[in-house]
Amino acid sequence: MANPGFFERQAHARRNTGVLTALFTTAVTLITLAVCLLGYFITRGEDSYLPFHHWLLSNHGLITAGSVVGLIGIGSMIRWADLAGGGSRVAKMVGARLIEPDTRDSDERQLRNIVEEMAIASGVPVPDLYVMEQEPGINAFVAGYSSGEAIMVVTHGALLQLNRDELQGVVAHEFSHILNGDMRINVRLIALLAGILMIGQIGQFLLRAGFYSSGSRRFRSSSRDSRGQAAMGLIGLALLIIGYVGVFFGRLIQAAVSRQREMLADASSVQFTRNPEGIGGALFKIGMKGGYLDSTSHASDMNHMCFGESARMKFTSMLASHPPIEERINAIQPGLVARLRSRLRDTEPSANLRQDLAGEASTRVSDLVSQVTSPIASASRLSPVAARAPQEPTADRGAPTLSRRVGTVSRQSEAFAIQWLSQLPATFRTLLYTRTGAIQLCYALLVYHLPKTSQTDNLALLPDHPSLAPRQELAQKLIEGLQSLGDGVRFPVLELAMPALRKLDPEERRQLIANVRKLAAADQRISLFELSLISFLERHLGDDAERAVPVQYRKYKPVVTDLERLLGLFARAGTESREQAEKLFHEAMAGFSVRAEKAEVPASVSLKELHQALARLNRLSPLLKPAVIDACAHCVTHDGQVAVKEYELMRLVADQLDSPMPPL
Structure with a gap:
């Protein structure tokens, strides 16, 4: 029987949307009642004979409640529409810079190499990479509506302070969020939180407009104007206080949605890399140096999405989106905290050690890998040996077992990815990172198996274009590379080229797909590979590539x-x-x-x-x-x-x- 782990986790992530909706509805209800209570006391002189529950059904009450619900709904819908662009829009929201596929920065190249290894090993198109240059803390997140259109954002501090094993652990953690379907609910939660926080933002505006304006104009305004401005300020203060109810529920929702998934992602990272000290060391450094996002006003909005806590808050034990750092490290491997602390003591003065991670590792947690391959609600555990060496399916490789491979990273697939990337000619690989080279690759994939004269004739069928026209010399280099590498590399090289192809504007994307269609139809027939190539490009470069796909059918x-x-x-x-x-x-x-x-x-x-x-x-x-x-x-x-x-x-x-x- 096929292991439903990946698909069950996907279904669980979608069911979380229902939980999120229930929590959001509860928060909206309580905020609405709080504002209505404020309105009741303001209008009490006029309708003093009405008890609150009757006032709530009066014109004043219904208008107040409707206005609050409408404002929250508008706030959420505006942010929802703003984030319809998918992960790239989230990256722009926090001011992250796109890492060019052909970057020459050594730290950025190391990140790209790690991400490419993980992408090829898991069968996910290489995500676009971004860096938050003004962030010295250690953090990262992924965003998007599907695995094929995911983006990954890391802080500058993560690039500088993490070694390769630690960075690989963080990348594997984030890839697990991609494979487990967490990104969609994470992006939607940002939109819902924007609506919940709307009342507090209005209160802050009224507070400033009332008290600050009345203070600066008190010598020029009449007493009536001053009283009006003071009343506005008081209403703003009351709404600001009510807004903290929204903040509280927003944090509570983040914690409810995020905590279990973070522990699951940590376990997945150990399974993917088979190196507990990689992600453990990254968490240890976050505990010492912090991972807060200080350069963006959206740090609290992003808290549930990040590798570690991104915003400072009170009542951390109740409202934190992530389990405590020490608890996460202990769950990865018992005794790891003590070893990491001892290693740091050997290399740095003990005075520099933070007390946040003090104490010996006491909790014995095992069965990490089973939490990944079993249903998400399972509490079963494995030994640390199993975490280091995940078992491959022992059944034959026929139809019943192929779906078990979906959404997994095995020892064999990771070894294949590392070996394949190391054997890829440097010049060929560099071309895939440029827009021009990625475009020519699409053409080369369709003609490299033809005689040379037919290659030239077919490429000549394509229309002239400043950036999309075939370039014979460049295409020939790619054709020679494909001929030497063999047919089995066609999909992996296409996935390596995807970050460069995503840089095309919408019109260029449409024209590229039209050119590929024209080349494929040049011999009056469509081969299976040509069919696959066209479908792949339309899926990932089409106009609706970054939009979420809803579930519509629950039967065959x-x-x-x-x-x-x-x-x-x-x-x-x-x-x-x-x-x-x-x-x-x-x-x-x-x-x-x-x-x-x-x-x-x-x-x-x-x-x-x-x-x-x-x-x-x-x-x-x-x-x-x-x-x-x-x-x-x-x-x-x-x-x-x-x-x-x-x-x-x-x-x-x-x-x-x-x-x-x-x-x-």
Whole structure:
């Protein structure tokens, strides 16, 4: 049976939206009642005969309550619309600078290398990287609505103060948030908090407009104006105090949503890197030096998203979005705090040691890896040995086990990523980091297997354009690199080029996709790889690439036609005769439809039909997606082997279903 860990965590993350909505509704209700209570006392002289619960249903009460709810709703909707741009908009909100793919800064290159290794090992397109240059503290976060459009932001202090192992631990922690589906709820929580805090912000404005203005004009204003301004100031003060109710509930919501996921992400980091001291050392340095974000006014909004606490607050034990640092380190490995403190004592004067992490590691926590691979609510634990050496599935590599690989980083996939990147020619790799080189790569991927004369003829079909026209000399270097590397590198090199391709403006993206379509159709047929390439680019460079995809279907029945198109394509790709294709198609469809035995294999599937089918299948509940992936896998593994073209088709389906698949 397929391990549902990744998909179950995705479903759990989506269910958290319901919890978030309930907490938000409670906060709005209490804030509204508090403001209405203030309004009741202000208008009591006029309606003194009414008790509060009756006043609440009067015109005054209904108008006050409606205004409060409307203001909170408007505040949330404005921020929600503002963050519709996805992770890149969050990065701009906090003033982070995009790290260019071809950066020459040694610290930034080290971060990029670590991120690329983790991305290739997990099957996630390389995220855009940002740095908060004015932040000396150690912190990081990821943002976005899907794994394919994620961005990662790190502070300048993290780049300077963490060694490679520690930075790798932080990156692995953040990748777990990408794979566990945490980013979507994190971004939405920012929008909801903006509405909750709206009343306090209005109170602050009225307070300044009342008391400060009345103080500066007291010699010029009439007594009536002064009293009016003073009353405005008092109302503002009352709203500001009520606003702290919103702040309290905002922090409470952050803590409720974030704490358990941070412990899960820490455990995932240990599983991914098999180096507890990496993330442990990073946490230890945060405990000593802090990770607060002081250069942005949005530090408190981002608290639940960050690797460590980003904002100072009172009542930390109750309202903190993260468990205490020492508790997190102890959970990673018992005794690690003492070892790290002893190591620091050997290299620095004891007077410099912070007391925040004092005390011996006393809590014995085990079974870290099982928290990652079991349902999110599980409290089971493993030994520290298991955390260092996660076990691979022992079953055969047929269809029933392929979905188990989704959203995981194994020892083999990580070793493959490191070795593959080290063997990639430096010049070839550098070209992927430039806009021009990434564009030419898309063209080279479609012509490198053709004779040289056909390569030139096909590239000549593309229209002239200042930045998108084919450049023969540059394309030839990439073609030679692809020919020497082999077919198996096509998807990994495309993922390396994604940060550069994302720098294209919307019109350039549309034109690039049109050019790729034209090259693919040059021989009057679309191969499986060409189909995969076009779909991949449209998925990640299309106009709605960064928008969230809602769950629309919780049963297979509404998408049976889409499944027939998809599995028909896989059945034909994995067999050589129509009889074999029909047999394989019926076997793959058996778990989805009672009419599977009577269904016929679709004779052909157009590119448009495939896109529509995959788009609808992506709206399935996460718990329904593993069966789709395993049915596709049944078609490509029925003969006991997976060809490159079949694996690329599997990667296409997994990518379109927001299910990152590591290399086989």
